[in-house]
Amino acid sequence: MKKVPFVGRTVAIAALLAGLTLSPAPAMAKTSATDVEDSSFTLTNIAKGDVVNAYQIFDADIDGTNNLTYTSKVTGLPEAYDTVEKMQSERDGRKLADAISAKVLASQGTPKQTATAGSDGHATLTLDSGYWLVVVTSNSGVTKVYQTLLVDATPAVSNGAYVTKTFEQPTAAKTEDVPAPDKKIVDANGNAGQSSDSYGVGDTARFQIGATIPNYPADATHITYSVTDQPDAGLAVDVSSFAVTNGQETLNKDTDYTVKDNGDHTYTVHFTHNYILAHPGQAVTIAYSAKVKAVNMQTGKVGNKAFGTFSPNPYTAGNVNTEPKDPWAQTYGFSFRKLGDKDAALAGAQFTVTDAAGKPVTYVDASGTAHTDGVVASDSNGYVYVNGLKAGTYKVSETKVPSGYQKIADFTVELSADSAKSDTLATDGVTETNFNVSTPDKVDPKQGVLPTTGGAGTIALTAGGVLLVVGGGIVVARFRNREQD
Numbered sequence: 001m002k003k004v005p006f007v008g009r010t011v012a013i014a015a016l017l018a019g020l021t022l023s024p025a026p027a028m029a030k031t032s033a034t035d036v037e038d039s040s041f042t043l044t045n046i047a048k049g050d051v052v053n054a055y056q057i058f059d060a061d062i063d064g065t066n067n068l069t070y071t072s073k074v075t076g077l078p079e080a081y082d083t084v085e086k087m088q089s090e091r092d093g094r095k096l097a098d099a100i101s102a103k104v105l106a107s108q109g110t111p112k113q114t115a116t117a118g119s120d121g122h123a124t125l126t127l128d129s130g131y132w133l134v135v136v137t138s139n140s141g142v143t144k145v146y147q148t149l150l151v152d153a154t155p156a157v158s159n160g161a162y163v164t165k166t167f168e169q170p171t172a173a174k175t176e177d178v179p180a181p182d183k184k185i186v187d188a189n190g191n192a193g194q195s196s197d198s199y200g201v202g203d204t205a206r207f208q209i210g211a212t213i214p215n216y217p218a219d220a221t222h223i224t225y226s227v228t229d230q231p232d233a234g235l236a237v238d239v240s241s242f243a244v245t246n247g248q249e250t251l252n253k254d255t256d257y258t259v260k261d262n263g264d265h266t267y268t269v270h271f272t273h274n275y276i277l278a279h280p281g282q283a284v285t286i287a288y289s290a291k292v293k294a295v296n297m298q299t300g301k302v303g304n305k306a307f308g309t310f311s312p313n314p315y316t317a318g319n320v321n322t323e324p325k326d327p328w329a330q331t332y333g334f335s336f337r338k339l340g341d342k343d344a345a346l347a348g349a350q351f352t353v354t355d356a357a358g359k360p361v362t363y364v365d366a367s368g369t370a371h372t373d374g375v376v377a378s379d380s381n382g383y384v385y386v387n388g389l390k391a392g393t394y395k396v397s398e399t400k401v402p403s404g405y406q407k408i409a410d411f412t413v414e415l416s417a418d419s420a421k422s423d424t425l426a427t428d429g430v431t432e433t434n435f436n437v438s439t440p441d442k443v444d445p446k447q448g449v450l451p452t453t454g455g456a457g458t459i460a461l462t463a464g465g466v467l468l469v470v471g472g473g474i475v476v477a478r479f480r481n482r483e484q485d
Helices: 013-017 084-089 093-108 273-278 456-484
Strands: 039-044 051-062 068-072 113-116 123-127 130-137 149-152 156-158 161-163 182-186 204-212 225-231 235-237 243-246 257-261 267-271 283-292 301-310 328-330 332-339 350-354 375-377 383-389 392-400 411-415
Touching (some): 039 130, 093 149, 123 130, 204 301, 225 283
Antiparallel strands (some): 039 123, 130 149, 182 204, 225 267, 225 301, 243 283, 257 267, 392 411
């Protein structure tokens, strides 16, 4: 989705006091015999499909004595602005617009003139002489919200006579952005960025969302702003951890905002009506934590989208969403193959993986199942598979040796963006992009063979003993014969 901008409250008061500078256009119909032709009003810088609505505030007419008069078309205007003269005396355009816009729309309901912007971003209205409120409604895919305009289409004077008000150039609609929330993941050192590899499965990651409160008119009838979080299934959000700040100020939950678990593994921070009006255009930060329980088995990532929702039309119902931002936690894996006699795959060799602090790791196996004891065994093809680890150095120790084999020496594996970026042959039909596969095959030496009881070794020993006994007997017999001689 594309970025959604939002309007500020500034109003082009010059349009009311001196007339907007617009392109020349042919005169249209009169509303009375003494009236002038209608004026053509062109607005530019509008997205294709957006609708321009015009509401007449005062109708200007020329009576039979050539006197210019005004008739109010709006009921309920504030007393301070219920005449043309009072409106003209107000030098603060924002204050004037804030005071009358909602009243004008509520009184007239349906606009008197409507035009839809074409592919050139232009929309042209035919305006009866008088004063008008022009409001652009966002209906397009790019969804803009525009500045409210007060337009003076009062007849002009030329050579001592009233003539149709013409405008020399088109007027460009003005907009003010509401930036899409900027979501980041905060690493173990407190640095925020688009990604972090300092969290693995079993760790609690921290996230923060920077958002901007929309700048609504004070009299807006439709005010809303919220930020929705969409974590991947592998993240378990701690709803109680949500905290919102404005600079050094901590906002009050329920008074300034609420947090809702939407029941579909999404969470929304809603800002209250009063807070939005009291803090237009101000930046806020939403912080919370989520436990990493699983990762994408191919990439090792687990993402967490966020987007803003607000009413683009301050006086009309309907909400739009901003473009989502999706930071992620990056994890890594490693694999190696265990071999036995004659380089045959050796299944059942058991290893324990520990981190730099000597603590057994939490990891996920090839099926995506999490293990918290760091113990992993070679599969039927001899492969050892470990995934979901944060960046770091890990020690691998063989802790259970298959019968007839000897334990190999401990070794280490380094995991980082540079070392873990390969596919592993330990899985069929899955292409990983986050594995360190540089560890060579590990071969368990066979145990030394002792002589077997009743075997050839025993026979050889027995024969040697017999010879010794016979030889000893011969020596003894000779010794006795010498004594007798």
